[in-house]
Amino acid sequence: MSGFDVHEHRHALKQLRDAGETSLWENRGEVACPACGDPFIRLFTTRQKATRFPSNDGSRFCLLRDGDAIHVFRH
Secondary structure, three states: OOOOOHHHHHHHEEEEEEOOOEEEEEEOOOOEOOOOOOEOOEEEEEOOOEEEOOOOOOOOEEEEEEOOEEEEEEO
16 A cells, blocks of 8 residues: 555545645545545545544544554544
């Protein structure tokens, strides 16, 4: 698995929200997920160590980066 550069795919992504250290993008060009290879619908990016994902279906997700591990919590 390699990294993902939003700016490299900017032509196919529409920015929905920008809160400084977090942003939300819509995939409009069938850009593949770097983890599984399938096209994704939305991309949430953050530079924060801990953050909360925007709720879109009533569920809330929180993310914590701890050293080399990432923990995703569903509420």
